[in-house]
Amino acid sequence: xxxxxxxxxxxxxxxxxxxxxxxxxxxxxxxxxxxxxxxxxxxxxxxxxxxxxxxxxxxxxxxxxxxxxxxxxxxxxxxxxxxxxxxxxxxxxxxxxxxxxxxxxxxxxxxxxxxxxxxxxxxxxxxxxxxxxxxxxxxxxxxxxxxxxxxxxxxxxxxxxxxxxxxxxxxxxxxxxxxxxxxxxxxxxxxxxxxxxxxxxxxxxxxxxxxxxxxxxxxxxxxxxxxxxxxxxxxxxxxxxxxxxxxxxxxxxxxxxxxxxxxxxxxxxxxxxxxxxxxxxxxxxxxxxxxxxxxxxxxxxxxxxxxxxxxxxxxxxxxxxxxxxxxxxxxxxxxxx
Ligand SMILES: [Zn+2]
Numbered sequence: 001x002x003x004x005x006x007x008x009x010x011x012x013x014x015x016x017x018x019x020x021x022x023x024x025x026x027x028x029x030x031x032x033x034x035x036x037x038x039x040x041x042x043x044x045x046x047x048x049x050x051x052x053x054x055x056x057x058x059x060x061x062x063x064x065x066x067x068x069x070x071x072x073x074x075x076x077x078x079x080x081x082x083x084x085x086x087x088x089x090x091x092x093x094x095x096x097x098x099x100x101x102x103x104x105x106x107x108x109x110x111x112x113x114x115x116x117x118x119x120x121x122x123x124x125x126x127x128x129x130x131x132x133x134x135x136x137x138x139x140x141x142x143x144x145x146x147x148x149x150x151x152x153x154x155x156x157x158x159x160x161x162x163x164x165x166x167x168x169x170x171x172x173x174x175x176x177x178x179x180x181x182x183x184x185x186x187x188x189x190x191x192x193x194x195x196x197x198x199x200x201x202x203x204x205x206x207x208x209x210x211x212x213x214x215x216x217x218x219x220x221x222x223x224x225x226x227x228x229x230x231x232x233x234x235x236x237x238x239x240x241x242x243x244x245x246x247x248x249x250x251x252x253x254x255x256x257x258x259x260x261x262x263x264x265x266x267x268x269x270x271x272x273x274x275x276x277x278x279x280x281x282x283x284x285x286x287x288x289x290x291x292x293x294x295x296x297x298x299x300x301x302x303x304x305x306x307x308x309x310x311x312x313x314x315x316x317x318x319x320x321x322x323x324x325x326x327x328x329x330x331x332x333x334x335x336x337x
Pocket of ligand 1: 072073086158162
């Protein structure tokens with residue numbers, strides 16, 4: 001007789017839906033944009049894009065940047081106003097075949113004037129927030145404030161990663177409007193978990209970005225234009241795979257989880273022509289380039305005389321963040337979960 005009770009769960013890192021959980025209500029805490037795995041990898045690899053003057057500093061703190069790549073997702077549990085920084089539902093603004101990128105003003109002030117701050121926040125602010133983060137990091141470099149340099153670098157890498165995910169640019173962020181529920185975690189967690197070890201991370205050198213806001217909008221645009229195939233190829237494959245081939249069950253500890261099967265996942269990735277790998281590579285290069293840009297804009301300060309360790313206050317703040325996270329209630333919308 002089996003002593004172990006086996007649960008069959010559709011969990012967030014796989015299908016991105018917990019059994020009986022509305023993806024909007026924010027009660028799932030396992031999930032993350034890009035998956036925790038990919039976010040950590042993006043921040044870590046971005047260090048290797050940097051020129052020597054910055055590389056020495058960043059390499060020294062590579063473990064911090066890796067571990068804290070997921071802080072912005074954790075912070076959604078503690079901080080009001082955090083959730084909307086991770087996405088933009090750009091299609092919300094377009095009607096009757098309009099191009100949403102023509103409709104939404106690029107500058108925050110103009111966009112607020114046209115749509116109101118509340119509306120913008122309700123549908124996500126990632127492109128503007130990227131620009132804000134570059135400015136914050138620039139200030140931290142000017143002040144040579146180690147706590148802030150590290151925190152903002154880690155955060156910026158996270159938001160760069162999110163903005164490269166097509167499903168972070170649509171109201172149909174989890175396929176809930178097209179009977180494709182679960183596609184969010186499938187695209188950004190399941191597939192990288194299965195294959196990101198084999199991706200090519202030689203992405204080249206970071207370069208100076210003269211207009212971070214424009215760059216942020218270009219990233220979002222590319223992500224959004226990729227959506228069509230993200231959805232259509234999943235549909236196409238679902239017709240080819242019976243349910244028992246599309247999904248499989250995996251043991252994780254005492255839990256059995258329903259996940260997208262490896263065959264389905266690999267074929268999806270192949271038909272998308274390696275989109276996840278391409279977007280991850282772009283994320284890495286852009287994260288490094290934004291870090292580099294902030295440092296240049298700060299006047300290329302010498303970082304060799306910075307203290308080695310974070311302040312006690314900063315350590316305390318991070319501990320609190322983790323405590324909220326382990327209690328697990330998101331403040332605001334849980335995008336894509
Ligand atoms: Zn995120």
